[in-house]
Amino acid sequence: SIAYVNLVSIKATMADASSNQFAGKLRQSKNAVPCNFDSLTVRAKLRYDPEAIGLASTDYGHIVRDIPFAVLYPTSSDDITELIKFSNKCPLPFNVSARGYGHSVRGQDMSHNGIVVNMLSLNEQYKNATGIRVSTAGHYADVGGEQLWIDVLNATLQHGLAPVSWTDYLYLTVGGTLSNAGISGQTFLHGPQISNVLEMDVITGKGDFMTCSKDKNSELFFAVLGGLGQFGIINRARIVLAKAPKRVKWVKMLYYDFSIFTRDQEHLISINGLDYLEGELMMDYTPIDDWRSPFFTPYNESQISSLLKKHGILYCIEMVKYYDDETANLVDKEVQRLQVGLNYIPGFSFTRDETYVDFLNRVRQGELTLRSKGLWDVPHPWLNLFVPKSRIMDFNAGVIVDILHREKKTKGPLLFYPTTKTKWDDRMSAVTPDEDIFYILGLLHSGNFSNWQDLDNQNNEVLEFCDRAGIKLKQYLPHYKSKEDWIKQFGSKWNTFQRRKAQFDPRMILSPGQKIFNSV
């Protein structure tokens, strides 16, 4: 029942393959009526060489490898529109997948035997300019879907402005994170990145170029936000901006009691004044500072290490207060006010003062360090979950204590923090648990482990435990193998998701790597 060009016999390792061969194979494929391939002007921008194919068949996860037939290097949105329209006209259309920065971990941006669109190639069209236009009057930026968030930050700061909602890591594309949600420590306050988009230009799965917003083509607008690339390719997004601060006070506080830790986290997201809240799990068998953003001094580390020996697990709240020249003399008092009533372990609150940019771009240094050790391009069997607040104590006992700490397998950063559902518009495709507050767990297994399957088995153990315990969680950056699992993931949104697919991508061309409608 899936519309899929049977190009299975074609091996993309054919460095000398040509677009004519592609047309030829299309003609040969079962039931296929010849497509008029000669009329495809974008043919010249398809690449078949090992470098292009190699890049498009791998991602940050280094777990899945799906080889596309060809890779489109577009230099305008018209190129993508033409390709998608061409596929639609074929009796058996081929799949098309946008590849942003390729930082998916399960092949979500791949297109087995289809065509991958290398979105970064759109930068060619800007010559000496960029794909980021800032409106200081409107407090927004019009940004190409192919733009990296780090570039959005740098461009908007030139006007004293910046987006309000971020991811922890900025070398991701706007189109890639808006297809998921885009979450970080600002999500509780401003919502995920998908809650901070005013308008988009989207090329649908039918090849229609449409401008959409809450008021115009709203069905497409909400479908695309968190839509896992299923409905259209984001060509431009209008992102909300606010006045950018200059510096931040960055505080970490430690706990050994889980219930006090979560109570304080929930208190902090309920009061005014905080700009960012995350948290992490520290285990007695992992380094105190994970690779992402070294924070503690060697002296602090030895203090924490003794505490870890005693307790086995520590829970860490990470909070941030922004400030600028006008508020510099008040910021320490403000941090003290935010800490009133918190019950962290006495003496275990640590503060750093950073520039706003260094704070937002904090993961970059860790990336460069891992790269220098050859530990960046390695398998990443990550698991990201949204866990309902009502079951958080059961989750701690069953997952954090009994699976993660007992098995002592993961070295990764283990993120854990609450956020608020009210900031997520339910009309968007993104799914969350059905509770006002839910927790974000990121098992970002990283490092030099010999066997990634071991950690994947542990991920499955976590999921099975939650299933048995009736903890109704949702996966973030989800990956499933069966339709039933997808239906469960989307829950009450599944019918809408399916209807929107039929409306905007009826031939099921887009983002096959998500394996929702296209099982390969």
Ligand code: FAD
């Ligand atoms: P890709 O992996 O290239 O694509 C992802 C999906 O989006 C694919 O299905 C693709 O087809 C589709 N897509 C890509 N571009 C477009 C477009 N223009 N229009 C429509 N569909 C498109 N996520 C968070 O939310 N918060 C974090 O803090 C965070 N930190 C991360 C840190 C690291 C080190 C890494 C590797 C990932 C992190 N992520 C985080 C996950 C990240 O947001 C997603 O993996 C995101 O998809 C990556 O963007 P990308 O440009 O690499 O997208």
